[in-house]
Amino acid sequence: MESWKVNLISVWFGCFFTGLAISQILPFLPLYVSQLGVTSHEALSMWSGLTFSVTFLVSAIVSPMWGSLADRKGRKLMLLRASLGMAVAILLQAFATNVWQLFFLRAVMGLTSGYIPNAMALVASQAPRERSGWALSTLSTAQISGVIGGPLLGGFLADHVGLRAVFFITALLLTVSFLVTLFLIKEGGRPNVSRGERLSGKAVFASLPYPGLVISLFVTTMVIQMCNGSIGPILALFIKSMAPDSTNIAFLSGMIAAVPGVSALISAPRLGRLGDRIGAHRILLATLFCAMVMFFAMSFVTSPLQLGILRFLLGFADGAMLPAVQTLLLKYSSDRVTGRIFGYNQSFMYLGNVAGPLIGACVSAMAGFRWVFVATAIVVLINLIQLALMLRKRARVPAR
Known part of the structure; x- marks a missing residue:
């Protein structure tokens, strides 16, 4: 099998586990905020919105920086950074004792994000141009599958093993993404963009x-x-x-x-x-x-x-x-x-x-x-x- 197809299959599973891991926390995030001591309806609504949004806000700010680093250091390294970084950030959320700690860790989670866009960029750079549309569309089904299954799995686990345990399971799934990336993905030649040549x-x-x-x-x-x-x-x-x-x-x-x-x-x-x-x-x-x-x-x-x-x-x-x-x-x-x-x-x-x-x-x-x-x-x-x-x-x- 061609190397780009092997990489496509490998990052498909990485993206699936990443999408599953991220989305399975979202349905019960307000419940976790409440468990951390936020009681009033107004405060609960505010903190639920803030803890949800801060991840995306931080990600929006740092994504171009990670993209630039990927052009210089390689996309596999960025995939490893994102999967391991998010695994650690989500694992630490299980130990939060107040809502400020959760808010900070959700911000850190945004800082370490970027698995899926780097996977897209890796596949885009390796797939033949005439098949890039099919390759990117196929890869997008991984995230879609994860987003569909995540809330269902997260709700089931929260009901049966407790809210904090879901963070441990989510971190485990992201660790699987890290291992899939480490052992199965072959990037080939390094990008020829040095720091001095960075645009x-x-x-x-x-x-x-x-x-x-x-x-x-x-x-x-x-x-x-x-x-x-x-x-x-x-x-x-x-x-x-x-x-x-x-x-x-x-x-x-x-x-x-x-x-x-x-x-x-x-x-x-x-x-x-x-x-x-x-x-x-x-x-x-x-x-x-x-x-x-x-x-x-x-x-x-x-x-x-x-x-x-x-x-x-x-x-x-x-x-x-x-x-x-x-x-x-x-x-x-x-x-x-x-x-x-x-x-x-x-x-x-x-x-x-x-x-x-x-x-x-x-x-x-x-x-x-x-x-x-x-x-x-x-x-x-x-x-x-x-x-x-x-x-x-x-x-x-x-x-x-």
Whole structure:
């Protein structure tokens, strides 16, 4: 088997365990904050939001730095750093005795993050260009699988072995990622980018043939994550408003939250392969349009079943959007700055993770649940128009 395929299989398992480890803590994080002595409803809401968001905020700040280091020192080293660093940070969270310690350790967790973007950059740099869309889409199914299974496993473990024990199990899973990376991944030649040759941020963009389009793709990544996150704060409450007599709101909410991941698993490799044939830009524009239509349609649903069906259909688009963006970023950047570009893109992804829930909560408070879906659709529409214009401009303007 070709070495890049062996690496793809190896980092797939690494990304799966990483996604599983991170997502299985999130469902019970407010319960853990409460266990650490935060009692009032207002304080519990505030600390739950802060401990959740600080990881993404710190990650957004440091991702370009890790991307730059990956270009100079190699991506395998960054994968080892991220998996071991997060394992230690999560293990220490099991020993937190107050919420300030948890907040600090969640910030450290953000500082050590970066396994998945570095795995993406490794696969992107090794896969043949004509198969990069399929390779990145296949790798994205690992994170999707982990994010689907994580909350289910985390909830089960929290109920049966206790909250603190979940941190030990999560650290163990990340240690497995570390060992998979250490023994199975072969990077090949080291990057030929020394510290002295390291480009400044301005020089990185000056080296790109279409810097405006690359920035537009960063914004698209942020919008994709923002739209995925905007529904989170209101999903359970919206379902309850449609089915007030239901006795299993939590189960319904969990199912409807997870169902896009199932369809994304189905669509990601297939649409990635199609993108290799017809162009990733066509796949990206088509899936953004489909997502916009689905969000508009969700604002009119009258039952949880209708919402679940539309979210399942949304997942088919979700599975292709981020891999298509990454494929285009690979196409429009050189090997010398791939790590930096993927690092910047990851920063925008984390910013979307932070902004999405905030926007959803604010729109819901001001205008009601259904307007969250409308506002999300409008954001996608604006981004779709802007990206289409940039792609059209790229087609007219030769690379410099």
